[in-house]
Amino acid sequence: MRIAQISPLYEAVPPRLYGGTERVVAHLCDALVELGHEVTLFASGEARTKARLAPVRDQAIRLDPSPLKSDLAAHLSQLAEVRGRAHDFDVLHFHTDMIHFPFFQDMAGRTVTTLHGRLDMMDLPEVYRRWPQFPLVSISNDQRKPLPFANWAATVHHGLDEGLYRFSPQARGYLAFLGRISPEKRPDRAIAIATRLGRPLRIAAKVDAADRVYFDEKIEPLLHNPLVEYIGEIGDAGKSEFLGGAEALLFPIDWPEPFGLVMIEAMACGTPVIAYDCGSVREVVEDGLTGFIVRDGEEAVAAAARVHTLDRAAIRRRFEERFSGHAMARRYLDLYARLRRPADAEPHAELA
Amino acid sequence: MRIAQISPLYEAVPPRLYGGTERVVAHLCDALVELGHEVTLFASGEARTKARLAPVRDQAIRLDPSPLKSDLAAHLSQLAEVRGRAHDFDVLHFHTDMIHFPFFQDMAGRTVTTLHGRLDMMDLPEVYRRWPQFPLVSISNDQRKPLPFANWAATVHHGLDEGLYRFSPQARGYLAFLGRISPEKRPDRAIAIATRLGRPLRIAAKVDAADRVYFDEKIEPLLHNPLVEYIGEIGDAGKSEFLGGAEALLFPIDWPEPFGLVMIEAMACGTPVIAYDCGSVREVVEDGLTGFIVRDGEEAVAAAARVHTLDRAAIRRRFEERFSGHAMARRYLDLYARLRRPADAEPHAELA
Numbered sequence A, B: 001m002r003i004a005q006i007s008p009l010y011e012a013v014p015p016r017l018y019g020g021t022e023r024v025v026a027h028l029c030d031a032l033v034e035l036g037h038e039v040t041l042f043a044s045g046e047a048r049t050k051a052r053l054a055p056v057r058d059q060a061i062r063l064d065p066s067p068l069k070s071d072l073a074a075h076l077s078q079l080a081e082v083r084g085r086a087h088d089f090d091v092l093h094f095h096t097d098m099i100h101f102p103f104f105q106d107m108a109g110r111t112v113t114t115l116h117g118r119l120d121m122m123d124l125p126e127v128y129r130r131w132p133q134f135p136l137v138s139i140s141n142d143q144r145k146p147l148p149f150a151n152w153a154a155t156v157h158h159g160l161d162e163g164l165y166r167f168s169p170q171a172r173g174y175l176a177f178l179g180r181i182s183p184e185k186r187p188d189r190a191i192a193i194a195t196r197l198g199r200p201l202r203i204a205a206k207v208d209a210a211d212r213v214y215f216d217e218k219i220e221p222l223l224h225n226p227l228v229e230y231i232g233e234i235g236d237a238g239k240s241e242f243l244g245g246a247e248a249l250l251f252p253i254d255w256p257e258p259f260g261l262v263m264i265e266a267m268a269c270g271t272p273v274i275a276y277d278c279g280s281v282r283e284v285v286e287d288g289l290t291g292f293i294v295r296d297g298e299e300a301v302a303a304a305a306r307v308h309t310l311d312r313a314a315i316r317r318r319f320e321e322r323f324s325g326h327a328m329a330r331r332y333l334d335l336y337a338r339l340r341r342p343a344d345a346e347p348h349a350e351l352a
Helices: A021-034 A071-084 A105-110 A124-130 A187-197 A209-224 A236-244 A261-268 A297-305 A312-323 A325-345 B021-034 B071-084 B105-110 B124-130 B187-197 B209-224 B236-244 B261-268 B297-305 B312-323 B325-345
Strands: A002-006 A038-043 A052-055 A091-094 A111-114 A136-138 A152-155 A174-180 A201-206 A228-232 A246-251 A273-276 A291-294 B002-006 B038-043 B052-055 B091-094 B111-114 B136-138 B152-155 B174-180 B201-206 B228-232 B246-251 B273-276 B291-294
Touching: A002 A021, A002 A071, A021 A038, A021 A325, A038 A071, A071 B124, A091 A105, A091 A325, A105 A111, A105 A325, A111 A325, A124 B071, A152 A325, A174 A187, A174 A236, A174 A261, A187 A201, A187 A209, A187 A246, A187 A297, A201 A236, A209 A228, A236 A246, A236 A261, A246 A261, A246 A297, A261 A273, A261 A312, A273 A297, A291 A297, A312 A325, B002 B021, B002 B071, B021 B038, B021 B325, B038 B071, B091 B105, B091 B325, B105 B111, B105 B325, B111 B325, B152 B325, B174 B187, B174 B236, B174 B261, B187 B201, B187 B209, B187 B246, B187 B297, B201 B236, B209 B228, B236 B246, B236 B261, B246 B261, B246 B297, B261 B273, B261 B312, B273 B297, B291 B297, B312 B325
Parallel strands: A002 A038, A002 A091, A038 A052, A091 A111, A111 A136, A136 A152, A174 A201, A174 A246, A201 A228, A246 A273, A273 A291, B002 B038, B002 B091, B038 B052, B091 B111, B111 B136, B136 B152, B174 B201, B174 B246, B201 B228, B246 B273, B273 B291
Antiparallel strands: none
């Protein structure tokens, strides 16, 4: 199949450090190519990919030191480029929220749009009501809740290349927290859990400008705790080591997490996940097999105390079965085929 | 003429406090109605206007306390609404940068797009190359410099309703600074000028979140100067009083100001403007008549020392002649008529 993948232009594909959407796009492209498809990736120029790259900006927007940039203009140019070549592809797969809707109305039937973010935002329902013809993919069933009426075509959980993270049969005696330092991710809860257990906690995290005040006021004072080690932002190379050495990943979130990539990154290393029951968690963590799902600090502490009873090899196996790049790519290929079938029978994109 | 005015949704039309684009849209709508035209304003619901209001969001985005909003989704819904009613209008006048381009390609010939912001940004040239069919209006000739190749149809300087600000024949012994506290606006220069003259300076200004660090580190320490009085953000009602009482408005900018509304607000009160020679300044200030154009602090101090020699009534007169709402509306009407003429002769919007 000839497939166009249209990535946001914010981070490199894959990102050098933190960044979810562009990471998933990277792994999806590689897996689709490995499965024998012709894939063209519309992304910024520094992408590393097995697909054919159609570069639409020299550098990802967040990596570009220019002080004066326009996100909107960059994405509009990208979409104009995709539009000009639309007839070279069987499927156009967008990862750019809804910005492409006005451009591709007349061919919505052969597009797929994966929504990567939270959907409980004002202004969104009206957009998805106005453009009901675009088939949408949720990255968890839970993510759909605020927009039950939308044109959902499938849920496709994220996947990552099996070779990216090394299985680690043995942990090295600490708990891990990995992500953004933000009120939704609740690093304070992770610190409280480790403190109650008297176990070391390592925090590998990014602080966005938007979360600077939260970090300075709420989290920085907690880092003086001798059990806590804060190591800043790490890339893929450091994650195997960091996650693989952990007895468990703490994921004490307090928001409707649309997917939560770090959970499957931990599982790829064989590391169990102790996650608060929010958003996608029930769809990703299998309670008692790949981790524990908890409702409060009490349960989290109890879970961390018995996390060594879980089989790290079995956790890695479940990652491979459910969350490898190929598993994700196969689910998308099923969807692409489903969309094409009616289109092959009779051209009715206009009906959409 | 049946005219649609499409405003950004960030601020109320007109804004309660600071905010340029929505203020100009408000005055343009009222003036066009006063001149006998049928105007429909697509804007957020709290707009106060003489036009027919087509409300597209209950509240302006920046006034809406919801923590989770989508600027992009709000504007896409607005544009879909405009698109659905496009045939009710002779002219569609957009104030929304370039976001409408993909929607209105097939009728670009009867659109007008006023660009309100700075144009020396990465990513912009490509967009204006890809959509050359949209007639563009610059708000100063200087603003065009980074995009000389774009499809410029006119420069239309901003205007404001003549009744909004009261002429003040007499100043009350202080210099004024009004605007955002930001490195481009250089409030520090204003303070230095007042200090060298030993004259009181009143600062009425807004501090955006993005400029908080600049305010705290660079400006706040300067406010302890006994000559300086910082009065925070003021609305239209307070501006007559504030600007009208000033011996001069100091406008010591350090960036390519696309227009600089505050200069004509001062002139409406009869208050001369001492402005650094940047961006639009030479097009707005008439040196020796409505103010002085200066190149450095030395010249600014000299100008402030002789500003009382200017005739405040003459300044107000020049405002009325050049920068009233009606003056602006007439220039836009000329342009609308110019665009319609070929369209009336033969329908060739598709050629655009």
